[in-house]
Amino acid sequence: xxxxxxxxxxxxxxxxxxxxxxxxxxxxxxxxxxxxxxxxxxxxxxxxxxxxxxxxxxxxxxxxxxxxxxxxxxxxxxxxxxxxxxxxxxxxxxxxxxxxxxxxxxxxxxxxxxxxxxxxxxxxxxxxxxxxxxxxxxxxxxxxxxxxxxxxx
Numbered sequence: 001x002x003x004x005x006x007x008x009x010x011x012x013x014x015x016x017x018x019x020x021x022x023x024x025x026x027x028x029x030x031x032x033x034x035x036x037x038x039x040x041x042x043x044x045x046x047x048x049x050x051x052x053x054x055x056x057x058x059x060x061x062x063x064x065x066x067x068x069x070x071x072x073x074x075x076x077x078x079x080x081x082x083x084x085x086x087x088x089x090x091x092x093x094x095x096x097x098x099x100x101x102x103x104x105x106x107x108x109x110x111x112x113x114x115x116x117x118x119x120x121x122x123x124x125x126x127x128x129x130x131x132x133x134x135x136x137x138x139x140x141x142x143x144x145x146x147x148x149x150x151x152x153x
Contacts, residue, residue: 009032009144009147009148010032011032011033012031012032012033013031013032013065013066014029014030014031014032014062014063014064014065015029015030015031015032015037015064015065015066015067015068015140015143015144016028016029016040016058016059016062016064016066016067016068016140017029017030017037017067017068017069017070017104017136017137017139017140017143018067018068018069018070018089018090018093018136018139019070019106019132019133019135019136019139020048020069020070020072020082020085020086020089021045021048021132022045022047022048022082022085023044023045023046024042024043024044024045024132025042025043025045025050025089025132026039026041026042026131026132026133026134026135026136027039027040027041027042027043027058027133027136028040028133028134028136028137028139028140029062029064030137030140030141030144032144035141035144035145035148036141036144037136037137037140037141037144038137039133039134039136039137040058040133040136041133042132042133043055043058048085048088048089050089052096055093055096059097059099064099065099065100066099066100066101066102067090067093067094067097067099067100067101067102068101068102068103068104068139068140068143069086069087069089069090069093069101069102069103069104069139070086070103070104070105070106070135070136070139071083071086071087071103071104071105071106072086072106072107073105073106073107075107077105086103087103090102090103102143104139104140104142104143104146105142106135106138106139106142
């Protein structure tokens with residue numbers, strides 16, 4: 001879907017994760033020292049175009065080493081219109097901030113986030129966060145786990 005570099009995860013890096021949507025984009029922050037993420041909130045979007053000032057503020061505050069954007073692929077793994085839009089968003093992040101931007105399959109991440117919020121007491125503290133930011137946590141942690149395993153093989 002893109003010609004982005006293969007991630008070389010190093011200790012003590014910070015990444016912003018995104019659950020792309022046309023009305024809201026969930027945002028999370030994570031570090032490679034713990035391979036965990038936490039929700040930051042949502043960025044309002046109009047037809048998939050984010051409030052760039054809010055994203056600028058997140059980047060300024062957190063100084064990430066890169067970005068991870070969830071790709072909403074079809075269940076059969078094929079590219080959807082929404083995944084094309086998410087890829088365009090990932091490309092714009094890279095162009096605007098000069099940091100690497102990576103894709104992560106996000107199939108069922110929003111459903112997983114809703115399920116965790118409703119059924120898992122460990123997520124009680126996150127109920128104040130919209131489901132999109134928790135989906136962004138899941139996307140980023142899935143990406144960490146995938147690439148941590150690749151580097152240990």
